[in-house]
Amino acid sequence: MTILYLHGLESKLNPAKKAVLEKYGIVIAPDLDYKNNPDAVQNVYEDNKTQPIDYIMGSSMGGFAAYHLGLALNKPVLLFNPALVKRSVVQNIPKFKTPGSGFGQVVLGGKDTVVDPSDTLPFLGDQLKRGFNYHLHLRAEMGHRTPKEIFEEEVKLFFEYKERKV
Template identity: 80%
Template sequence: MILLYLHGLESKLNAAKKAVLEQYGSVLAPDLDYHNNPDAVQQVYEMYKGQPIDYVIGSSMGGFAAFHLGRAFDKPVLLFNPALVKRSVPQNIPTFKTPTSGFGQVVLGGKDSVVDPADTLRFLGDQLKAGFDYHLRAEMGHRTSLEVFEEEVQEFFEYQ
């Protein structure tokens, strides 16, 4: 199984979270420069469109990218505080041929001061009719602790 993980704007996939993901499959985690590349989503699509991606996972800006790439690859997504409504750096949204995505799990921090969970819920409500599970973690801010990451990843893969 191949997992595509997309990091956030000012972060990378750390070793501990990568180890969690590697329990479920091989991890592809490209290093993305969102600041200088407004076409990062399209770039990732071009890099991996010929590979057998099974799942797309992302956090914050990577959650934004994962949402759109999940549609492009028609694969289930796991999104942590995805920056779907507002982003501090511009990103172009390519038009992909696949208009829908598979199952999705969205994890939102109730104390997130970077990505407003209410905005995300409104956006997803307008975009999607069914097929997504929403997990509001009241104690969580924008950053996802290793403990929460592990719990949410486990639940995501148990559902599959």
């Protein structure tokens, strides 16, 4: 199994979280420059559209990218505080020819001051109406950064749900 993990704007996938993901499969974690490349999402798509990717995950700006790539590649996504509505840098949203309806697990932190969950919730409601099937986990104690313990818990829940659906 292969997991494509997309980091946030000013972060990288840290070794502890990578180790969590490696329990479930091979991890591809490209180094993305969202600030200087407004086509980062399109570039990740072009680089990975023929790869055997099973799941796409991301945090913040990486959650934004993972959401769109999950639809384009018709893959399940796990998103942590995704910047779906507002972003501090310009990032073009590619027009994919055959977007899927999607499945995902979205984790929002109640104390997030970077990506306001109250902006994200109406967006997710609209996506639900379009057929995007997702589990929404509201973590009142979590801020923008996802602590390793919560990351590990949410990844485990994501894969447990996917196993039950098979």
